[in-house]
Amino acid sequence: MNPSSLEGLIEALRCLPGVGPKSAQRMAYYLLQHDRAGAKRLAEGIDTALRAVQHCVRCNTFTESETCDRCTSSKRDPTQLCIVETPVDMNMMEQAHAYSGLYYVLMGRISPLDGVGPRELKLDRLLARAGDGIVREVILATNYTNEGEATAHYLSELLKSRGIAVTRIARGVPVGGELEYVDSGTLAQAMRERRPLV
Amino acid sequence: MNPSSLEGLIEALRCLPGVGPKSAQRMAYYLLQHDRAGAKRLAEGIDTALRAVQHCVRCNTFTESETCDRCTSSKRDPTQLCIVETPVDMNMMEQAHAYSGLYYVLMGRISPLDGVGPRELKLDRLLARAGDGIVREVILATNYTNEGEATAHYLSELLKSRGIAVTRIARGVPVGGELEYVDSGTLAQAMRERRPLV
Numbered sequence: 001m002n003p004s005s006l007e008g009l010i011e012a013l014r015c016l017p018g019v020g021p022k023s024a025q026r027m028a029y030y031l032l033q034h035d036r037a038g039a040k041r042l043a044e045g046i047d048t049a050l051r052a053v054q055h056c057v058r059c060n061t062f063t064e065s066e067t068c069d070r071c072t073s074s075k076r077d078p079t080q081l082c083i084v085e086t087p088v089d090m091n092m093m094e095q096a097h098a099y100s101g102l103y104y105v106l107m108g109r110i111s112p113l114d115g116v117g118p119r120e121l122k123l124d125r126l127l128a129r130a131g132d133g134i135v136r137e138v139i140l141a142t143n144y145t146n147e148g149e150a151t152a153h154y155l156s157e158l159l160k161s162r163g164i165a166v167t168r169i170a171r172g173v174p175v176g177g178e179l180e181y182v183d184s185g186t187l188a189q190a191m192r193e194r195r196p197l198v
Numbered sequence: 199m200n201p202s203s204l205e206g207l208i209e210a211l212r213c214l215p216g217v218g219p220k221s222a223q224r225m226a227y228y229l230l231q232h233d234r235a236g237a238k239r240l241a242e243g244i245d246t247a248l249r250a251v252q253h254c255v256r257c258n259t260f261t262e263s264e265t266c267d268r269c270t271s272s273k274r275d276p277t278q279l280c281i282v283e284t285p286v287d288m289n290m291m292e293q294a295h296a297y298s299g300l301y302y303v304l305m306g307r308i309s310p311l312d313g314v315g316p317r318e319l320k321l322d323r324l325l326a327r328a329g330d331g332i333v334r335e336v337i338l339a340t341n342y343t344n345e346g347e348a349t350a351h352y353l354s355e356l357l358k359s360r361g362i363a364v365t366r367i368a369r370g371v372p373v374g375g376e377l378e379y380v381d382s383g384t385l386a387q388a389m390r391e392r393r394p395l396v
């Protein structure tokens with residue numbers, strides 16, 4: 001019914017999270033009819049990002065250099081390491097202005113149903129990072145979802161067995177909530193009230 | 199906070215309809231972390247479609263050739279011309295298997311609030327198409343929204359003044375619809391536009 005290149009675009013748009021067949025069709029028609037310049041910029045933006053964006057060797061977040069600006073900053077406290085699931089969570093934490101240490105971004109969470117275990121998260125890298133002799137406290141700031149909790153529990157066992165002090169951000173974050181959608185006041189409170197895991 | 203190429207991608211994703219800052223960020227992270235192959239296909243799909251897809255010179259729908267397959271088909275009745283707002287509407291009409299004439303796709307609707315008037319819709323082309331001497335009936339199948347109704351009204355005045363017969367698709371209770379759940383506006387119209395049973 002549609003030309004094949006249009007069908008191809010519709011199919012390709014479905015790689016975006018939360019975009020089903022109807023949305024993809026609407027997006028494709030919109031781009032071709034109303035925003036060809038925007039579409040061109042999008043294709044270029046994807047190409048550029050795919051070429052430039054890699055993972056920081058220290059904190060695992062997205063960066064364009066080998067080590068990200070935050071990890072090389074002298075203004076951050078290197079004795080604290082906050083573990084988050086995603087770069088979005090890290091940005092949210094930064095916007096809460098309650099933490100000045102360093103981060104480690106898991107880029108996911110332990111989720112057996114999705115086939116994501118400790119191996120897929122490459123926790124070896126995290127253990128090496130946390131055990132560098134400078135880090136005094138690891139703060140677990142994974143989501144308070146089931147998967148985030150399981151991840152925190154698993155990590156705390158792993159880290160404590162290596163003699164590293166582990167804390168967890170306070171349960172000020174609503175149960176079942178995700179950091180990305182919590183207001184920064186709540187998040188700041190949760191950071192301040194982090195408690196030792198016993 | 200994010201690397202500039204990542205920010206660029208997030209900004210570029212916002213050209214997609216219905217995608218705000220949060221969704222764009224989520225999409226960008228998802229593509230870079232979980233589906234770089236899909237992202238590459240998306241960039242290529244956009245490029246290919248931008249190069250290949252143009253408008254049919256007869257019916258104005260998307261096509262890869264000068265004239266689309268439907269307009270060149272000998273199986274369609276050239277005396278009927280159905281006017282729809284979008285290619286999606288045309289596809290829906292085709293799936294209803296109740297029409298075998300030709301189409302004209304407006305690629306929009308008259309909507310003064312969005313700055314879309316007769317000039318933006320290039321209605322000159324439609325008038326030339328409808329006045330080719332072969333078309334006997336123009337069927338207005340724009341949506342029954344305020345904008346669609348305004349468009350149908352405007353077009354019917356324009357076409358009738360040129361001596362072209364104009365009809366409008368029926369309005370009423372949907373097939374399978376229950377009166378209990380139909381809005382009163384629709385029901386009032388269905389009552390006013392009741393037709394004799396033969």
